Amino acid sequence: MNPEVSKFDWPDALALGPVTVLTGLEKGKYPHGNSLIVTGDDDVVLIDPSLTVAERGVPVEVNKIFLSHVHEDHIPGMQQLPELPVFCHEEDAVGLSSLDGLMSMYGLPDLVEKNFRREVVNDFHYSPRTNVSTFTDGSSFDLGGVQIQVIHTPGHTKGHSAFLIPEARTAYLGDIELSGFGPYYFDACSSLESFEWSLDRCSDLEAEHFVTFHHKWVISGRDHFLAMLNEFANVITKRELALLRFLKEPRSISDCVAHRFVYRPSVDMQFVDHVETSCAKLHIARMVKDGRVTEVTNGKYRAT
Numbered sequence: 348m349n350p351e352v353s354k355f356d357w358p359d360a361l362a363l364g365p366v367t368v369l370t371g372l373e374k375g376k377y378p379h380g381n382s383l384i385v386t387g388d389d390d391v392v393l394i395d396p397s398l399t400v401a402e403r404g405v406p407v408e409v410n411k412i413f414l415s416h417v418h419e420d421h422i423p424g425m426q427q428l429p430e431l432p433v434f435c436h437e438e439d440a441v442g443l444s445s446l447d448g449l450m451s452m453y454g455l456p457d458l459v460e461k462n463f464r465r466e467v468v469n470d471f472h473y474s475p476r477t478n479v480s481t482f483t484d485g486s487s488f489d490l491g492g493v494q495i496q497v498i499h500t501p502g503h504t505k506g507h508s509a510f511l512i513p514e515a516r517t518a519y520l521g522d523i524e525l526s527g528f529g530p531y532y533f534d535a536c537s538s539l540e541s542f543e544w545s546l547d548r549c550s551d552l553e554a555e556h557f558v559t560f561h562h563k564w565v566i567s568g569r570d571h572f573l574a575m576l577n578e579f580a581n582v583i584t585k586r587e588l589a590l591l592r593f594l595k596e597p598r599s600i601s602d603c604v605a606h607r608f609v610y611r612p613s614v615d616m617q618f619v620d621h622v623e624t625s626c627a628k629l630h631i632a633r634m635v636k637d638g639r640v641t642e643v644t645n646g647k648y649r650a651t
């Protein structure tokens with residue numbers, strides 16, 4: 348199946364048989380993203396309604412919303428469809444129940460959270476949903492001649508899930524976004540080990556087209572996808588080895604935060620220190636456990 352220009356009235360929309368990619372602004376660069384429409388004979392599902400969908404509207408009548416996970420940038424377009432049933436993994440449903448529930452998934456420091464709450468409501472149109480159903484790994488939905496299969500891929504969030512649409516030979520990867528930035532596993536509900544397990548799991552996905560929510564967009568060809576997946580996974584190893592080299596001298600978590608292992612030093616955003624702290628703690632804990640690092644004195648760590 349070859350990608351085609353979609354019949355939907357949407358700039359840069361791409362059709363993959365029963366799947367249409369609603370390409371977001373700048374190919375889905377954050378805060379935007381690439382949403383999907385999956386059309387069966389009985390149901391039409393909108394996956395991850397992006398900020399671009401919130402701004403442009405939905406180009407076709409849909410009757411269900413599916414979410415790869417609950418994060419601010421994957422839900423803004425839901426405001427266009429306030430009555431529609433929403434489906435997400437059971438582990439992420441807390442994020443749709445209330446703003447407090449959503450904030451509990453991030454686990455941000457107080458001051459950062461205060462500003463982020465405002466942003467989520469004002470810029471990402473957050474409001475709680477009541478008509479929520481949950482799925483689990485292996486759930487399968489028949490839209491009438493077209494299936495959506497749920498593949499639980501935790502790590503980014505606890506409930507993060509990929510969707511396989513066999514009739515379109517297409518897998519939707521959500522925030523396993525294959526960018527050079529690498530995997531993001533720094534929220535309260537994230538897990539480094541689960542993310543690694545999920546990346547391994549993605550290498551078994553039987554598809555020809557792989558759609559990411561952000562700017563890598565649509566990757567066609569399984570070998571091309573596997574090479575990108577491998578490079579994406581390698582970012583985790585590179586972060587860990589860079590940290591290990593830095594720990595040749597005894598260093599504290601704050602030293603690691605100041606040095607930066609996730610963001611470049613030039614990046615000036617309010618949540619950077621939080622992310623760097625989380626990264627340093629996660630990788631140091633793992634290296635202490637496997638003996639590559641020891642705590643030498645009062646919160647200082649050194650490579651063994």
Ligand SMILES: [Zn+2]
Binds near residue numbers: 416418503522
């Ligand atoms: Zn996300």
